[in-house]
Amino acid sequence: MSSQQYLTLNDRLESGDKTAALEMLSLAASGDPDALFKASELSLRGMAGAVDLKAAFDLMRSAAAKGHEEAKRAEAYFTAAGIGTQSNPAKARRMLEHLAGHDRFVAVQLAFLNHVKCGERVRSAPRQLVSSDPHIEVVQGLFSPEECRYIQLVASPWMEPAMIYAADGGHLRDPHRDSDNMVVTPMAEDLVIQAVNHCIANASGTRYAWGEPLHVLRYGPSQQYRPHHDAHAFGPPEKRRVATALIYLNDAYEGGETNFPEVGVTVRGAVGDMLIFHNLTADRMPDPRMTHAGLPVTRGEKWLATRWIRSSNYFG
Ligand SMILES: O=C(O)CCC(=O)C(=O)O
Ligand SMILES: [Fe+2]
Structure with a gap:
C-alpha cells in the first residue's frame, strides 16, 4: 500500500505544485518505493531539475528492488529501450520472462511478442505516395489487425479527455480536439509497443529514439x-x-478522414495503414501546407495511434 506521505505529495504534483517534485525526490531518497517510481518519471521528464536519464534508470531499478511491480516491468522496458542504460533487448526479455510467472500482463505481452510481424512487413508493404511535395505517404497494412487491437487493449483503461497544460500548471480541455486520448509513457512502453515504434521508425526512415x-x-x-x-x-x-x-487502428466508423486542406488531400486509412507526412520545409520551419485535421466522426468510434517524430533524440 502507498504511504500517506506519498499520496499527499502525488496529489500536490497533480495539481501543478512544482515544489512537490523536490519533496518527492527526498521521499524517494528515504526508500519509499512509490516515491522512487515517481522520482524516476520526474527525472526522465526533467520535472525536478534537468532531464537525467541515468538517474531515471537508477531510481526505477531501486523501486523494482523494493518490490514495486510496475517498476519491475519498467526496469525491463528501460533496459530494452536504452533509457539511462545501454540498450539490451535480450536482457530485457530475460527480465520479463522472470516476471511472467506471477505477472499475467507480462505473460500475455511475451506470448504476443512472438506474433509481431510488422518488422517483416516494413520492406514488403505497398506504399501509396499521396503527395510528393509536400511528402504524404500511406504504407498499407504495415500493422496487422491483431497488432492494432493490442494497442487498443493496452490503451483502453487509460483513455481520458484530451487536455493541454496551462501556464499555471493546471489542465484545460484541448481547444483543437475533443477526442479521448492516452500516452504510452516510457514506463508503460512494453516490448510490443517498442516493436511497433521501431517499425514506425524503420518504415519512415527515422530513428526510434526520435x-x-x-x-x-x-x-x-x-x-x-x-x-x-x-x-x-x-x-x-x-x-x-x-x-x-x-x-489507423480500426475502420468501424464513418467520417473521421484525415484531411489536408492546403494540399487538397483526404485520407481514409484501412486497419493497419500508416500515414506518414513531413511537417517542415527545407529550412526546418513549419510548412504552412501541412495543416491537417481529423474530420468529425459521424458514426461509430475511430481509433488512431500517433507518433510525432523529431530529428534528434526526444529524451535527453
Ligand atoms: O485524427 C486524425 O486523422 C489526425 C490526427 C492528428 O492530426 C494528430 O494526431 O496529430
Ligand atoms: Fe496532427
Missing part, C-alpha cells in the same frame, strides 16, 4: 481534431517535429 511517446486517440460521433499543425517554430530546429506517423 519519436515522442506513442499517443492513442479515440473519437466518438461528432468528435474531431480541428485543423492544426504538428510542428512549431520555436525551440531548436532539431527538436521540431519533422514528421508525423498516424496508424
Whole structure:
C-alpha cells in the first residue's frame, strides 16, 4: 500500500505544485518505493531539475528492488529501450520472462511478442505516395489487425479527455480536439509497443529514439481534431517535429478522414495503414501546407495511434 506521505505529495504534483517534485525526490531518497517510481518519471521528464536519464534508470531499478511491480516491468522496458542504460533487448526479455510467472500482463505481452510481424512487413508493404511535395505517404497494412487491437487493449483503461497544460500548471480541455486520448509513457512502453515504434521508425526512415511517446486517440460521433499543425517554430530546429506517423487502428466508423486542406488531400486509412507526412520545409520551419485535421466522426468510434517524430533524440 502507498504511504500517506506519498499520496499527499502525488496529489500536490497533480495539481501543478512544482515544489512537490523536490519533496518527492527526498521521499524517494528515504526508500519509499512509490516515491522512487515517481522520482524516476520526474527525472526522465526533467520535472525536478534537468532531464537525467541515468538517474531515471537508477531510481526505477531501486523501486523494482523494493518490490514495486510496475517498476519491475519498467526496469525491463528501460533496459530494452536504452533509457539511462545501454540498450539490451535480450536482457530485457530475460527480465520479463522472470516476471511472467506471477505477472499475467507480462505473460500475455511475451506470448504476443512472438506474433509481431510488422518488422517483416516494413520492406514488403505497398506504399501509396499521396503527395510528393509536400511528402504524404500511406504504407498499407504495415500493422496487422491483431497488432492494432493490442494497442487498443493496452490503451483502453487509460483513455481520458484530451487536455493541454496551462501556464499555471493546471489542465484545460484541448481547444483543437475533443477526442479521448492516452500516452504510452516510457514506463508503460512494453516490448510490443517498442516493436511497433521501431517499425514506425524503420518504415519512415527515422530513428526510434526520435519519436515522442506513442499517443492513442479515440473519437466518438461528432468528435474531431480541428485543423492544426504538428510542428512549431520555436525551440531548436532539431527538436521540431519533422514528421508525423498516424496508424489507423480500426475502420468501424464513418467520417473521421484525415484531411489536408492546403494540399487538397483526404485520407481514409484501412486497419493497419500508416500515414506518414513531413511537417517542415527545407529550412526546418513549419510548412504552412501541412495543416491537417481529423474530420468529425459521424458514426461509430475511430481509433488512431500517433507518433510525432523529431530529428534528434526526444529524451535527453
Ligand atoms: O485524427 C486524425 O486523422 C489526425 C490526427 C492528428 O492530426 C494528430 O494526431 O496529430
Ligand atoms: Fe496532427
